Amino acid sequence: xxxxxxxxxxxxxxxxxxxxxxxxxYERLAANLELVAMPLGEMIYEPGMQLQYAYFPTSSIxxxxxxxxxxxxxxxxxxxxxxxxxxxxxxxxxxxxxxAVVQTAGYALRLERRLLKQEFDRGGLLQxxxxxYTQALMTQMSQTAACNRHHSVEQxxxxxxxxxxxxxxxxxxxxxxxxxxxxLGVRREGITEAAGRLQRAGFINYRRGHIxxxxxxxxxxxxxxxxAVVKKEMHxxxxxxxxxxxx
Amino acid sequence: xxxxxxxxxxxxxxxxxxxxxxxxxYERLAANLELVAMPLGEMIYEPGMQLQYAYFPTSSIxxxxxxxxxxxxxxxxxxxxxxxxxxxxxxxxxxxxxxAVVQTAGYALRLERRLLKQEFDRGGLLQxxxxxYTQALMTQMSQTAACNRHHSVEQxxxxxxxxxxxxxxxxxxxxxxxxxxxxLGVRREGITEAAGRLQRAGFINYRRGHIxxxxxxxxxxxxxxxxAVVKKEMHxxxxxxxxxxxx
DNA sequence: AGCTCAATGTGTGGCAACGCACATAAGGCT
DNA sequence: AGCCTTATGTGCGTTGCCACACATTGAGCT
Numbered sequence: 001x002x003x004x005x006x007x008x009x010x011x012x013x014x015x016x017x018x019x020x021x022x023x024x025x026y027e028r029l030a031a032n033l034e035l036v037a038m039p040l041g042e043m044i045y046e047p048g049m050q051l052q053y054a055y056f057p058t059s060s061i062x063x064x065x066x067x068x069x070x071x072x073x074x075x076x077x078x079x080x081x082x083x084x085x086x087x088x089x090x091x092x093x094x095x096x097x098x099x100a101v102v103q104t105a106g107y108a109l110r111l112e113r114r115l116l117k118q119e120f121d122r123g124g125l126l127q128x129x130x131x132x133y134t135q136a137l138m139t140q141m142s143q144t145a146a147c148n149r150h151h152s153v154e155q156x157x158x159x160x161x162x163x164x165x166x167x168x169x170x171x172x173x174x175x176x177x178x179x180x181x182x183x184l185g186v187r188r189e190g191i192t193e194a195a196g197r198l199q200r201a202g203f204i205n206y207r208r209g210h211i212x213x214x215x216x217x218x219x220x221x222x223x224x225x226x227x228a229v230v231k232k233e234m235h236x237x238x239x240x241x242x243x244x245x246x247x
Numbered sequence: 248x249x250x251x252x253x254x255x256x257x258x259x260x261x262x263x264x265x266x267x268x269x270x271x272x273y274e275r276l277a278a279n280l281e282l283v284a285m286p287l288g289e290m291i292y293e294p295g296m297q298l299q300y301a302y303f304p305t306s307s308i309x310x311x312x313x314x315x316x317x318x319x320x321x322x323x324x325x326x327x328x329x330x331x332x333x334x335x336x337x338x339x340x341x342x343x344x345x346x347a348v349v350q351t352a353g354y355a356l357r358l359e360r361r362l363l364k365q366e367f368d369r370g371g372l373l374q375x376x377x378x379x380y381t382q383a384l385m386t387q388m389s390q391t392a393a394c395n396r397h398h399s400v401e402q403x404x405x406x407x408x409x410x411x412x413x414x415x416x417x418x419x420x421x422x423x424x425x426x427x428x429x430x431l432g433v434r435r436e437g438i439t440e441a442a443g444r445l446q447r448a449g450f451i452n453y454r455r456g457h458i459x460x461x462x463x464x465x466x467x468x469x470x471x472x473x474x475a476v477v478k479k480e481m482h483x484x485x486x487x488x489x490x491x492x493x494x
Numbered sequence: 495a496g497c498t499c500a501a502t503g504t505g506t507g508g509c510a511a512c513g514c515a516c517a518t519a520a521g522g523c524t
Numbered sequence: 525a526g527c528c529t530t531a532t533g534t535g536c537g538t539t540g541c542c543a544c545a546c547a548t549t550g551a552g553c554t
Contacts, residue, residue, distance in 0.1 A: 068393060152511090424502070
């Protein structure tokens, strides 16, 4: 895995949080941002592990989830180029009881723990961005909790596809039903059935390990309210982040 | 509702976060802390509402939950004297998409939004306490998401009873099964059944609107791992908070 | 003491998701 | 081209929780 130091500003701008930093703050970090490959399935951290880096995904997506003693798991939130992996570094806990795994292969910029903390503690824009992002993360988690309680597998699959799609440049997801099932914490067969219905409805098209979204609107109408709630709240909290560009 | 200004330090010390503040920081807040009654069922905030105060529960417990369009709901976390209600005030979002309702009547100390933000931004101990507390809250939320997915109503009831008990001075909870059902997002009949089993097992005893825990150990053995995970993580993140006392 | 209403108990039928056990097929490999 | 692993399809029976419809009881009130 080739780590490329001093990445071009182009890469940094693919992560919304980094892109929103004023030049001064960005410059302090730039030299220390490493572009790293995020291969599918890579474990970014495990429960209790001391995290060494914060990751700002550019093209990758990371899934935050908890694995039960029984082996079954459930995702509480995903992190794409709108956010950062490693919240606990500046929250003061250093680690968490959940895991982080790469759900969509791609790249991320990583920053040493100490440097992140240092910049966070300056109390500049990075701090306020990260705090707002953290609140958005909490919204996703609590919405996931409610969604897990009340909505059908099919609805949840739609929600998940849409949230993932929002973090992708294209309409194609490279992922198996088995993995999706792991994310949602349901049986693989449940995903096969739900995906089959969505395909027959013409909303998606899939083959082994590959899902194409054909009708976004259709998915939205089948998804539960949870997708809209999360999306709206992300926009409310972070809309300025997506557009502001440093000079 | 009589608001008593300049509460005795005794009250403040009932909230772990306030109690852990060094004298200097505490003094800046003390004169502005109002002791307020928290009657059962009172809505502290609704989605989208601009929050005016942060609440530090002393003897009350507040439930953070989301209400769906269908009317059904689910709790993502509870807040007792270990924490604070109104995270969004310092996270920068000002409001959230969830609600906060008093689940156990009692008291709380409240602090004006502006003053909280001011003290938070000084970057002193209050900031780091609140951030660590927020991380503990996130642990609860993501654990609740996983728990909602995988565990039985009975297990979840045990978890909920234990977490509530940990925030109470006694072993008696004043709450109806109907309300508990609302917290867990299940049918009232489901709680009746599960509670009946727990009672027959000798773990609890209940009458209308009143639950007494007789065998804490029994509940722990029936609860899912989620209770232990949350408790352990709370302790890891906040153990110094509970013991440190200001001079 | 009796009334009354909210809280709790119980039953029936239905359904979504489960666990398990396979059958089938599709893509990468040599 | 053929093989072989891995992904997907399908069919059971089972179960936990659901919605709905009541019966019963307890606590507080007058």
